Amino acid sequence: MAQKRIVSGIRPTGKMHLGHLHGALLNWKRLQEGYKCFFFIADWHALTSEYAHPGIIRESTYDMLLDWLSIGLDPEKCTFFIQSRIKEHAELNLIFSMITPLAWLERNPTYKEQLRELSQKNVQTYGFLGYPVLQAADILMYKASGVPVGEDQAPHVELTREIARRFNHLYGEVFTVPDTLLTPTSRLLGIDRRKMSKSYNNAIFLTDTDEEIDERVGRMITDPQRARRNDPGDPDVCNVFSIHQIYSDPEIVKNINMECRSSDIGCVECKKKMADSLKKGLEPIRARRKELELDMKKVRDIIEDGNSRAMAIARETMKEVKEAVKI
Ligand code: TRP
Numbered sequence: 001m002a003q004k005r006i007v008s009g010i011r012p013t014g015k016m017h018l019g020h021l022h023g024a025l026l027n028w029k030r031l032q033e034g035y036k037c038f039f040f041i042a043d044w045h046a047l048t049s050e051y052a053h054p055g056i057i058r059e060s061t062y063d064m065l066l067d068w069l070s071i072g073l074d075p076e077k078c079t080f081f082i083q084s085r086i087k088e089h090a091e092l093n094l095i096f097s098m099i100t101p102l103a104w105l106e107r108n109p110t111y112k113e114q115l116r117e118l119s120q121k122n123v124q125t126y127g128f129l130g131y132p133v134l135q136a137a138d139i140l141m142y143k144a145s146g147v148p149v150g151e152d153q154a155p156h157v158e159l160t161r162e163i164a165r166r167f168n169h170l171y172g173e174v175f176t177v178p179d180t181l182l183t184p185t186s187r188l189l190g191i192d193r194r195k196m197s198k199s200y201n202n203a204i205f206l207t208d209t210d211e212e213i214d215e216r217v218g219r220m221i222t223d224p225q226r227a228r229r230n231d232p233g234d235p236d237v238c239n240v241f242s243i244h245q246i247y248s249d250p251e252i253v254k255n256i257n258m259e260c261r262s263s264d265i266g267c268v269e270c271k272k273k274m275a276d277s278l279k280k281g282l283e284p285i286r287a288r289r290k291e292l293e294l295d296m297k298k299v300r301d302i303i304e305d306g307n308s309r310a311m312a313i314a315r316e317t318m319k320e321v322k323e324a325v326k327i
């Protein structure tokens with residue numbers, strides 16, 4: 001039986017950090033074993049918020065691809081592509097925009113939240129309101145059966161499903177209605193305990209050097225109740241401990257769990273141990289990345305190959321769409 005397809009994308013607004021790794025990329029890596037995966041760099045989507053300073057977009061496109069490859073996403077199993085290279089996405093976005101009621105976009109909770117959160121950027125634009133319509137085009141173009149996304153993106157996939165149904169109802173069955181494959185939310189927070197994000201300046205990046213890791217881990221906020229060295233701590237609310245749980249040996253984790261509660265270990269020492277485990281854990285990723293950086297031709301070939309595979313499918317879909325819409 002033909003493998004089912006999944007589609008997902010990330011906006012190129014910087015390098016990948018631990019939040020991406022444990023929130024999305026490692027999930028993609030598991031999925032590549034069972035699905036035909038289409039993973040793309042959503043540069044048009046990045047432009048909706050970065051249009052005033054778009055330099056970061058091109059800068060991070062290859063950075064992101066290198067990060068994806070170095071964590072073990074495999075070009076034999078996945079098709080990687082750049083959204084803006086497949087013009088058909090824009091064409092399908094246009095057609096979907098004709099059949100998408102404004103009310104669907106205006107009531108979208110992610111949209112409302114971002115209008116509030118991104119108040120320092122002017123996102124009161126036509127393009128930003130239409131963000132989920134373009135996303136529907138990304139997904140439906142490849143007739144994906146599933147879309148792996150985090151909780152915040154679930155409303156967008158819901159909208160995609162509604163657009164697919166509406167199109168099929170109006171013009172005949174062209175599109176598959178995809179399922180949301182909800183990625184379990186990662187427990188990792190940024191060094192200030194907020195959600196890890198480049199824009200909060202609280203991230204640990206996959207490409208950080210040992211020195212950068214030491215420095216960032218050193219600045220991490222631990223259990224906020226543990227003010228003094230002799231206060232007992234609670235590892236369950238400590239982000240340093242969350243990283244220990246992923247990167248340290250079970251034996252170390254077990255000990256810290258006890259010694260923190262009995263104040264037998266201080267946060268400085270605990271952080272040192274964590275930073276060591278983290279560096280060790282990230283080492284294979286960094287090594288792989290160094291190798292890839294020495295062979296950028298190969299990396300460019302991977303993306304060009306992906307672009308052409310994506311394009312071939314996009315052309316087929318657009319043929320069907322035009323037939324259906326009779327245009
Ligand atoms: N909106 C997604 C995000 O901000 C990125 C994205 C664009 C996407 N197109 C997509 C995700 C299609 C999944 C499928 O994270």
Ligand code: SF4
Pocket residue numbers: 222223226233234235238239240241256260261265266267268270271
């Ligand atoms: Fe967190 Fe470790 Fe400090 Fe406990 S000892 S509060 S787990 S950093």
